[in-house]
Amino acid sequence: MKIGVITSLVKIDEFVSKKLATADSDEWLRATGGNTGNVAFVQGIKNILGENFGVINWGDKPENVRRHYDRLVICCANQIGAHVDLAGWADRLKAFDLPTSFIGLGAQSDKIGNLPEIPEGSKTFLQLTRELRADANHPNIITRGEFTSQVLESQGIDSSPFGCPSQFISVESGLGQRCYEHQQRARFERIMTAAGNPWHASASLENTLTEIVENYHGDYILQHPKALLQLALGEGNSLSMDHIKRIEHVYSRIGSWEDIKAWFESYSVFFADAYNWMHYSRHFTLALGPRYHGVALPIQAGVPGKVISIDSRTEELAETTGIPNIRYNEIENLSAEELIAECRWKPADADNYDAVRTKNAANYHTFLEANNLPPNEAITELGGQ
Numbered sequence: 386m387k388i389g390v391i392t393s394l395v396k397i398d399e400f401v402s403k404k405l406a407t408a409d410s411d412e413w414l415r416a417t418g419g420n421t422g423n424v425a426f427v428q429g430i431k432n433i434l435g436e437n438f439g440v441i442n443w444g445d446k447p448e449n450v451r452r453h454y455d456r457l458v459i460c461c462a463n464q465i466g467a468h469v470d471l472a473g474w475a476d477r478l479k480a481f482d483l484p485t486s487f488i489g490l491g492a493q494s495d496k497i498g499n500l501p502e503i504p505e506g507s508k509t510f511l512q513l514t515r516e517l518r519a520d521a522n523h524p525n526i527i528t529r530g531e532f533t534s535q536v537l538e539s540q541g542i543d544s545s546p547f548g549c550p551s552q553f554i555s556v557e558s559g560l561g562q563r564c565y566e567h568q569q570r571a572r573f574e575r576i577m578t579a580a581g582n583p584w585h586a587s588a589s590l591e592n593t594l595t596e597i598v599e600n601y602h603g604d605y606i607l608q609h610p611k612a613l614l615q616l617a618l619g620e621g622n623s624l625s626m627d628h629i630k631r632i633e634h635v636y637s638r639i640g641s642w643e644d645i646k647a648w649f650e651s652y653s654v655f656f657a658d659a660y661n662w663m664h665y666s667r668h669f670t671l672a673l674g675p676r677y678h679g680v681a682l683p684i685q686a687g688v689p690g691k692v693i694s695i696d697s698r699t700e701e702l703a704e705t706t707g708i709p710n711i712r713y714n715e716i717e718n719l720s721a722e723e724l725i726a727e728c729r730w731k732p733a734d735a736d737n738y739d740a741v742r743t744k745n746a747a748n749y750h751t752f753l754e755a756n757n758l759p760p761n762e763a764i765t766e767l768g769g770q
Contacts, residue, residue: 478517
């Protein structure tokens with residue numbers, strides 16, 4: 386069985402080995418598929434499949450893909466909603482004409498329960514997924530949670546709500562207990578903050594997050610949007626006046642525009658691979674913020690964290706994978722100290738995380754077998770199979 390994996394990353398190994406140190410913001414976002422958090426779920430899928438795959442691209446010639454591979458696995462993200470039309474995916478998958486599994490698909494809405502609008506091209510894609518099943522009797526889509534599965538069900542598509550594959554980058558059992566122990570033995574407080582989006586309503590949090598960075602020896606971990614990476618890389622002068630005004634408003638506590646540019650160059654950090662991200666996280670005592678993967682990857686390294694959910698996507702991901710979370714409008718008026726206290730783990734958080742993750746590992750194992758994909762032995766053991 387030869388498996389081809391399609392990811393959102395573009396020549397990422399070459400980028401890390403040859404360009405990372407000197408790359409500009411355009412090169413960073415091109416390599417990481419527009420959001421550095423993409424490296425997390427891609428690494429998760431690679432770990433699940435072990436060594437049994439090759440990486441292909443959407444633009445590869447269909448005849449070459451069929452010649453070298455027997456089936457495909459697609460690394461998915463929050464691609465179901467009004468913000469994305471997947472007509473292009475449908476066209477390419479028809480051309481590839483191979484059994485295909487989709488892992489990590491998410492729907493995006495303002496809140497759980499509100500079904501998003503779905504473009505016609507995405508509806509066509511969803512209907513096509515049924516034709517691409519390895520076994521007509523088993524779903525070939527793992528979603529990020531029950532809400533996304535509900536959205537797909539509204540289109541007549543059944544799926545498996547087992548969460549993001551990034552929860553299995555580490556295959557250590559008892560990872561939740563390790564996170565809690567890390568918190569308990571910490572003596573020198575350092576807080577890792579996962580920066581949000583200054584154009585989202587939750588931007589009211591960012592002043593508090595920057596205060597935490599300064600007062601708790603932290604870093605401001607960036608994933609998206611481009612404007613923040615531009616600031617971090619010293620490209621602030623290339624921003625439009627509208628962007629400058631918005632950023633000045635959101636980050637008002639830092640000071641003038643010149644102060645903001647200098648602050649981002651000093652405190653911002655971002656990564657192009659999951660393992661370096663995880664290793665760096667171990668220097669911190671706690672991770673918090675509105676970016677799911679900015680919290681999930683430290684947890685994979687044994688560092689506790691809490692997601693401040695800003696929409697259905699982040700809330701669903703956290704709930705499905707057992708990561709503690711709270712909605713941003715419930716904590717946006719807390720002080721820095723109060724927010725940190727709110728995000729610390731309790732023993733029940735560790736217990737819940739481990740129980741949910743073990744269940745999800747077992748479910749992933751079952752899904753992979755039903756889709757004729759060989760599960761990694763470590764995932765099998767983690768799920769108690």
